[in-house]
Amino acid sequence: MDHAQAIQTQAAEKYLLGEFSATQQEEFAEHFFDCDECAKDVRLTALFMDTAKRVMAADLGDKPNLTVKKSSSGWHSAWYAVAASIALLAVILYQNVVTIPKLRSFAAPQALEYFSIAGMGSRGTAQTVVTPSHERPFILLADIPSHENIDQYRCEILNGDGKTVLSIDVTEALARKTVPLLIPASTLSRGTYSFAISGRTKEDPAFTQLEKYPLQVN
Numbered sequence: 748m749d750h751a752q753a754i755q756t757q758a759a760e761k762y763l764l765g766e767f768s769a770t771q772q773e774e775f776a777e778h779f780f781d782c783d784e785c786a787k788d789v790r791l792t793a794l795f796m797d798t799a800k801r802v803m804a805a806d807l808g809d810k811p812n813l814t815v816k817k818s819s820s821g822w823h824s825a826w827y828a829v830a831a832s833i834a835l836l837a838v839i840l841y842q843n844v845v846t847i848p849k850l851r852s853f854a855a856p857q858a859l860e861y862f863s864i865a866g867m868g869s870r871g872t873a874q875t876v877v878t879p880s881h882e883r884p885f886i887l888l889a890d891i892p893s894h895e896n897i898d899q900y901r902c903e904i905l906n907g908d909g910k911t912v913l914s915i916d917v918t919e920a921l922a923r924k925t926v927p928l929l930i931p932a933s934t935l936s937r938g939t940y941s942f943a944i945s946g947r948t949k950e951d952p953a954f955t956q957l958e959k960y961p962l963q964v965n
Contacts, residue, residue: 865890889902941961944956
């Protein structure tokens with residue numbers, strides 16, 4: 748499961764609610780252990796579910812005369828609470844062992860690698876090659892060609908199947924100069940990609956692809 752599929756299917760919620768098949772559960776678990784954004788979604792959703800459970804329990808505790816009718820859905824509610832707690836524990840453990848140490852090291856002052864993909868359009872169909880350290884974030888310096896009436900741009904990196912690996916929105920004002928794009932560590936594995944630039948106008952909220960260039964990551 749890739750990041751775009753996780754977002755489209757609301758995978759964090761379905762994972763915690765046990766709505767995925769065993770295969771889908773495993774695929775998403777593998778994904779969010781390597782995806783900071785999805786790990787954050789799982790953590791926040793699990794916290795919300797756990798907090799809601801505690802609030803409801805406290806509310807029932809304040810009303811001893813309230814009769815609670817049992818139903819077949821009770822087992823599902825219990826399972827959801829257990830699933831949320833297990834998922835939350837897994838995320839917290841992973842963050843303390845892996846993610847938080849990485850964040851602490853990245854928060855320290857440091858020099859980042861940067862690669863210029865500026866002037867891609869002037870190179871014709873020539874492929875731009877970048878060779879980053881895959882253990883650290885790096886910067887892509889991009890020039891966004893000016894297009895009439897465009898209010899906002901979107902820079903996307905697409906894999907060989909045309910699926911979006913990374914998406915960054917850029918304002919029209921910022922696009923007037925060379926734009927530094929921060930690429931998180933391990934986001935791009937070695938392979939062939941495309942760097943696509945889309946834009947939208949104030950009248951039409953949908954993005955339309957304007958430019959697309961080959962990009963090789965070694």
